[in-house]
Amino acid sequence: MNPDLAETERFFHRKIPLTRAMGIRVEACDGHGLVLTAPLEANHNHLGTAFGGSLAALATLAGYGLLWLELGDRDAHIVVRRSELDYRHPVTGTLRAICHRPPEAELGLFRKTFAKAGKARIRLEVSVEEAGRVCTAFSGTFVAIR
């Protein structure tokens, strides 16, 4: 595993206990975005499919994670300000959330504003996918504060 990803996973597990209880893994991060997974065993509901609360938590964490990796600044306070979730289809196996990397112009502006003003906001899209289709669509506004 990429050492940055292993470090991010350890950071999550050490600092945010729910991520340990959920069994969250940081699977990949590349030009397309950040991928987090969590096993169904720890995250099912009474119907045996993924619990809506677990899907919301995983998607929110994927947004945080992408910004942590992008900013490379562990002292930045990153918080979620607003989010919208659209639950389209049940997830019947491993929960797999992809935070899509925003266009470089948006990320560049976010980094520049953060460096200059010590505060910046950005909108991120996360999808939880299974068998090639989007089961949960998340859209969130995140704020980074130094």
Next chain:
Amino acid sequence: MNPDLAETERFFHRKIPLTRAMGIRVEACDGHGLVLTAPLEANHNHLGTAFGGSLAALATLAGYGLLWLELGDRDAHIVVRRSELDYRHPVTGTLRAICHRPPEAELGLFRKTFAKAGKARIRLEVSVEEAGRVCTAFSGTFVAIR
């Protein structure tokens, strides 16, 4: 504790493992709504305040819980279809979510439609409050299917 509340708490803990990991308690249910709590110890983030994912999960569960208690039908499949969360202030102690009981006319229509058509939807408002102010506002659409 009201036996219905104790039974609902056991149902959550048995059927949705994340609710056990989060330490969720069903605190009260009356004409105003349903109150769920969760300790900060199991639900904090890297800043020591409540993790956004835990807040989303607790608020979502409060919506489920209110409908379970209202329908009194454990075979009903209740799912969240859409949700919006507005994170206004950090939560620094126990997470406390209140699902506000909708007006009787709305609940009556929901129950009647469910009984007749085997499917009904309703919008629910949940607030996570601390020291008398709303820290997180959740609004969600839930669907019950027989």
